[in-house]
Each structure stands twice: as structure tokens, then as C-alpha cells.
Amino acid sequence: MTDLTSLTLAEARKGLADKTFTSLELTDAHLSAIEKARLLNAFVMETPDQARAMAREADGKIAKGDAGPLAGIPLGIKDLFATKGVRTTACSKILGNFVPTYESTVTSQLWRDGAVMLGKLNNDEFAMGSANETSCFGPVGNPWRREGSNTTLVPGGSSGGSASAVAALLCMGATATDTGGSIRQPAAFTATVGIKPTYGRCSRWGIVAFASSLDQAGPIARSVRDSAMLLRSMAGHDPKDTTSVDIAVPDYEAAIGKSVKGMKIGIPKEYRLDGMPAEIEKLWSEGAAWLKAAGAELVEVSLPHTKYALPAYYIVAPAEASSNLARYDGVRYGLRGQGKTITELYENTRAEGFGAEVRRRVMIGTYVLSAGYYDAYYLRAQKVRTLIKRDFEDCFERGVDAILTPATPSAAFGIGEKGGADPVEMYLNDVFTVTVNMAGLPGIAVPSGKDSQGLPLGLQLIGRPFEEETLFSLGEVIEQAAGRFTPARWW
Amino acid sequence: MSVDAATVRRIAHLARIAVSEDEVPHLQGELNAMLAFVEQLSEVNVEGVEPMTSVAPMQMKKRQDVVDDGGIADDIVANAPAAEGHFFLVPKVVE
Numbered sequence: 001m002t003d004l005t006s007l008t009l010a011e012a013r014k015g016l017a018d019k020t021f022t023s024l025e026l027t028d029a030h031l032s033a034i035e036k037a038r039l040l041n042a043f044v045m046e047t048p049d050q051a052r053a054m055a056r057e058a059d060g061k062i063a064k065g066d067a068g069p070l071a072g073i074p075l076g077i078k079d080l081f082a083t084k085g086v087r088t089t090a091c092s093k094i095l096g097n098f099v100p101t102y103e104s105t106v107t108s109q110l111w112r113d114g115a116v117m118l119g120k121l122n123n124d125e126f127a128m129g130s131a132n133e134t135s136c137f138g139p140v141g142n143p144w145r146r147e148g149s150n151t152t153l154v155p156g157g158s159s160g161g162s163a164s165a166v167a168a169l170l171c172m173g174a175t176a177t178d179t180g181g182s183i184r185q186p187a188a189f190t191a192t193v194g195i196k197p198t199y200g201r202c203s204r205w206g207i208v209a210f211a212s213s214l215d216q217a218g219p220i221a222r223s224v225r226d227s228a229m230l231l232r233s234m235a236g237h238d239p240k241d242t243t244s245v246d247i248a249v250p251d252y253e254a255a256i257g258k259s260v261k262g263m264k265i266g267i268p269k270e271y272r273l274d275g276m277p278a279e280i281e282k283l284w285s286e287g288a289a290w291l292k293a294a295g296a297e298l299v300e301v302s303l304p305h306t307k308y309a310l311p312a313y314y315i316v317a318p319a320e321a322s323s324n325l326a327r328y329d330g331v332r333y334g335l336r337g338q339g340k341t342i343t344e345l346y347e348n349t350r351a352e353g354f355g356a357e358v359r360r361r362v363m364i365g366t367y368v369l370s371a372g373y374y375d376a377y378y379l380r381a382q383k384v385r386t387l388i389k390r391d392f393e394d395c396f397e398r399g400v401d402a403i404l405t406p407a408t409p410s411a412a413f414g415i416g417e418k419g420g421a422d423p424v425e426m427y428l429n430d431v432f433t434v435t436v437n438m439a440g441l442p443g444i445a446v447p448s449g450k451d452s453q454g455l456p457l458g459l460q461l462i463g464r465p466f467e468e469e470t471l472f473s474l475g476e477v478i479e480q481a482a483g484r485f486t487p488a489r490w491w
Numbered sequence: 492m493s494v495d496a497a498t499v500r501r502i503a504h505l506a507r508i509a510v511s512e513d514e515v516p517h518l519q520g521e522l523n524a525m526l527a528f529v530e531q532l533s534e535v536n537v538e539g540v541e542p543m544t545s546v547a548p549m550q551m552k553k554r555q556d557v558v559d560d561g562g563i564a565d566d567i568v569a570n571a572p573a574a575e576g577h578f579f580l581v582p583k584v585v586e
Contacts, residue, residue, distance in 0.1 A: 096572075098570050099569070099570060101563075101566035101569055101570075102566075198547070199546045199547060200546075200547050200549070213545075213546065239552075239554070242551060243545075243547075245547065245549065305535070307531075308531065308532055308535055311529040311530075311531050311532050312529075312532060314525060314528060314529055315529055315532075326507075329507075330572060331571070331572075331579050331581055332570070332571055332579060333571060333572070334570070334572070335572070339582060340582060341582055341584075342581055342582055342584050344509075344582075345581065345582055346507040347504075347507050347508060348509050350506070350507055350508045350509070351509035351510070354508065359508055360518070360521055360525075362506050362508065363499075363502050363503060363506050363518065364522055364526075366502050366505050366506040367494065367502045367522070370502070370505060373492075376492070377529070379542055380532055380533075380535075380537055381529075381532060382542035382543045382544070383535075383541070383542045383543075384532055384535050384537065385542075385543040386540050386541055386542065386543045387535065387540060389543065389546065422524050423521060423524060423525065424524055424525065424528045427528070439546065440546025440547055465547065
């Protein structure tokens with residue numbers, strides 16, 4: 001039998017349906033791969049007993065012929081999703097040994113459809129980071145290394161554990177979340193596919209909150225088709241999240257292989273940055289050429305407020321975070337610091353529990369919301385956000401179906417290489433992805449090639465609200481042209 | 492705009508994060524780096540622009556005014572660092 005971990009989700013589904021192998025066999029293959037890959041630090045909690053129990057249940061349902069769309073498929077879950085009875089930490093010391101008594105809506109829908117949980121995946125603390133270096137469990141290794149080099153690189157972030165585990169064949173797919181690029185940037189760094197759906201497409205209920213007007217859940221997978229299968233189960237209306245949208249979830253997989261003939265693809269000139277590596281320029285033109293060859297029409301478009309998206313994000317996101325993270329007070333759950341008074345208890349709990357990056361963002365958020373500064377910072381940033389969204393609307397009104405951009409301004413870098421002296425250096429990683437969150441649009445990152453050092457690079461497609469299907473159709477064209485990429489095992 | 496040491500201490504207190512004296516200069520530097528970065532927003536003309544309140548044009552949904560949850564006090568205190576019965580324990584607040 002071929003190695004079960006190297007199958008795509010779609011192939012595994014067929015193998016399970018044909019009874020070529022059982023979910024228990026498939027699950028055991030992944031559990032053993034996880035055990036051998038602890039060097040990557042992708043999982044912060046392995047749940048083998050639960051995984052085998054869920055696999056046996058799936059096998060029973062498959063045998064009876066009432067299997068759900070993801071029956072028996074082993075997945076990894078970002079540690080930002082509350083999982084009932086399984087420790088959930090957001091990779092922050094402040095949540096300590098928090099064991100939820102409830103399940104997030106997104107994961108409960110995956111289990112409803114028969115998926116199997118292998119364990120919880122590493123991420124940046126409270127999803128604040130672009131390299132998975134701020135996790136209280138330590139950094140994650142990228143399965144990709146530069147050719148001829150032994151340097152361990154970051155997998156991107158914040159969904160670094162998700163991307164690393166999927167790329168290293170430790171799980172068939174993973175849940176992830178994206179506030180400024182946290183699905184798409186790690187996907188690009190690891191040659192995996194990641195889609196952030198339209199704001200409101202997936203319920204945020206039971207996901208540890210970072211910036212509520214920007215956070216969205218989505219999958220990371222090894223092919224465009226696999227990501228479509230996962231999103232179908234993850235998406236859907238949830239009365240428990242008032243921002244979740246009551247629109248029927250389409251069969252995203254049906255969009256795979258659909259003709260893209262006549263689609264209008266915008267190429268935004270503002271994404272051509274000074275000092276961008278020539279390889280990324282080249283990849284971008286190649287991607288455009290592939291779409292053109294498939295019958296799409298390319299048009300140059302302008303998104304004039306692009307350069308203001310990142311600074312506006314670094315007001316809006318920390319402001320919302322400072323408010324969301326006020327709940328960590330050492331009283332109701334998680335870590336508790338010492339204090340003779342209640343204020344001392346709060347202050348010591350939060351000083352001990354939050355890492356440097358989280359502390360920094362909570363403080364800047366507190367500042368921009370404080371009396372006398374609200375108008376100058378927060379209100380202005382929200383106005384700029386309106387302008388960013390308007391740029392996209394103008395573009396879509398002129399008939400553009402989707403926008404093609406690079407996913408990241410560089411390939412993966414080494415652990416500890418960026419942001420040490422100036423936090424802004426790390427923030428620039430999200431320059432191409434953050435606009436999409438600011439406007440609430442769907443965006444997909446698809447592996448598209450490698451740089452001269454053999455590291456993966458990705459392209460991003462941005463769609464109209466709730467037109468994820470267009471992204472899947474176009475993404476498939478890129479995947480067919482570029483092929484799929486698997487790292488050589490060193491761990 | 493930039494923050495001075497006194498402002499850093501004030502923000503830390505507002506955010507309820509204990510900050511020691513020797514951390515202040517470092518934090519001040521980091522916060523000022525972020526403020527310098529966002530400074531470029533001041534060049535955008537936002538005259539007459541409505542601030543965004545919701546990315547998707549949608550009506551705020553309202554929940555039905557019914558009791559649909561409750562009776563889960565055990566769950567609520569299950570993760571409390573210090574609890575007695577169904578109460579959270581905190582240092583003495585009222586003398």
C-alpha cells in the first residue's frame with residue numbers, strides 16, 4: 001500500500017468509500033507521522049485516543065453507508081478553536097490549562113460531517129504574529145528548507161502549525177484563522193493552499209477572539225479541491241454569531257474544473273512594490289499568463305489606498321484586541337498572578353500571562369482608544385478602511401471577477417531573522433493579504449512556484465464577497481499549471 | 492505623535508498590565524515605532540468619509556428574547572483558578 005499520509009483528502013475519501021483502507025488505518029498512519037515529526041513542533045497537543053475513537057465511529061458509519069462528506073478524514077485543529085474536553089490555549093500562557101466545556105461551531109460542523117481530530121496545532125499567541133514565533137510553546141519548523149542548507153525556517157503565521165502539519169503530511173487538512181493574512185501567508189510559505197472566506201461565511205463562535213471585525217476561519221489543505229471540501233463543512237450560518245451570514249453554503253467542490261473563460265482578472269499596479277524580489281514579479285506574470293491561457297482576460301486595475309491598509313490595520317486590530325483580551329483577568333479561567341488587591345491581581349496576571357507581542361498590541365490598542373486619541377487614530381483608521389473597501393468595490397463594479405496578486409513579499413525566512421529590532425519589519429509580511437481582511441473579502445493563496453533557493457512561493461486571488469467559488473475555479477487553473485509541491489523529509 | 496515614559500506607565504495601568512520601571516524605555520521605543528508607522532494615515536484625505544462599522548452591509552440580527560441557556564454553573568466555574576462552590580474567589584475588594 002502506498003503511504004496513506006501522502007494522499008490528498010479527495011483521494012482518501014475515495015479510498016475509504018472503496019474500502020481500500022479504513023479510517024482507523026488512515027488515522028494511525030497520521031498519528032505515527034506526527035510522533036516522528038515532533039521536531040517541527042507543529043502539534044501542541046496530540047489526541048490519539050480520541051482520534052482512534054472518532055475513526056472507529058467513522059468506519060462504522062462508512063460500513064452502514066451513512067457517511068458524512070468528511071467521514072474518517074484526519075484533521076488538525078488550530079489551538080484557537082475551542083474543543084470540548086481538550087485543552088485550548090491560543091498558545092498563550094494566560095489560558096494555562098483551559099479545558100473548554102463547549103465546542104466551537106466550525107469544529108462541531110467538521111465532526112458532524114465525520115472528520116477525525118488528531119490534535120491541536122501550534123499558532124502565534126492569540127494569532128498575533130507572522131512567523132509562529134510568539135507561541136508560548138515555542139516556534140514551529142517549516143518542512144521546507146533552502147537547498148543545501150540546514151537552517152530551520154519559519155512556516156509563517158499565525159497558523160504556522162496548521163501550514164507546517166499539512167505540508168509535512170501530518171494531517172490531511174487543518175483549520176486555521178486569518179485576521180491579517182494568518183491563513184494565506186503560512187500557506188504561501190509551505191506550498192499549501194489556504195483560503196480565507198468572506199467575513200461572515202464561517203461562524204466565529206468558540207474561536208478565541210483577536211480582532212472581531214477581521215477574524216475569519218478557513219482551511220489549509222494540500223490542494224484547491226481539498227480546501228473546497230473543507231470549507232463546505234466549516235462554513236454556514238450560526239445564530240450564535242450575529243455577524244455570520246444566512247446564505248446557503250454552495251457545493252464549493254463543484255467549482256473545481258469549471259471554465260474560467262471570459263473572466264476578468266484585475267492586476268493591481270499598487271502591489272508592485274519597490275525592492276520586491278524579481279522572482280516574485282516573474283511568478284506573478286506567470287500566474288497571469290496561466291489564467292490568460294485558460295481564457296481569462298487580464299486588466300490592469302488600481303487600488304489607490306493599498307499602502308494605507310497595513311497602518312490602518314495596526315490601529316484597528318490592536319484596538320479590538322485590547323478590548324477582546326480584557327477578559328483575561330485571572331479570575332474566571334486560566335493563569336492567576338498574585339496580588340493583595342484585585343487590581344494587583346489583574347496587573348500581575350496579565351504581565352505574567354501575555355507574551356511580549358500580545359502585551360505590545362494590547363497597549364497600543366489601549367492607547368488609540370483612550371480619551372483624546374480615539375478620533376485621531378481609531379476613527380481615522382476606520383475611515384481609511386472605508387476607502388480601502390471602496391477601492392475594491394470600484395474595481396468589481398467595472399466587471400472584474402477576481403484580483404491576482406503575490407501572496408507574500410518574500411519566501412520563508414529563518415527563525416529569529418525578522419522583527420527583533422523593529423516590530424514593523426515583521427508586520428510588512430502581511431502587506432498583500434491585510435487589504436482583504438480590511439474589506440472583508442475572500443482570498444485564496446495557491447502554491448505557484450519556487451524561488452532560486454528552492455523555497456515555495458504563492459499567488460493570491462481576491463474575490464467578490466461570497467464568491468469563493470470563483471476563487472476555487474481560478475485557483476484550480478493555477479494549481480494545474482504550477483503543479484503541487486512536497487518538501488523532502490528531514491525531520 | 493509619540494509617547495513619553497509617563498504615558499507608557501499610564502497606558503500600562505489602563506490595560507491592567509504590570510510594567511516594571513526598567514521595561515518602560517524598551518516599551519516606549521516599541522510603541523513609538525508603531526506610532527511612527529501608522530503616522531502615514533494622516534496624509535489620507537478622509538473628509539466626508541464615513542467610518543466603517545461593518546464590512547458587509549447587513550442588518551444587525553437580534554436574538555429572540557427567550558431563555559435558551561443556563562443551569563450550567565458547574566461549567567462556568569470549571570476552569571476557575573480559585574472557586575468555592577459556584578463562586579469565583581478574589582482578594583478582598585470591600586473593607
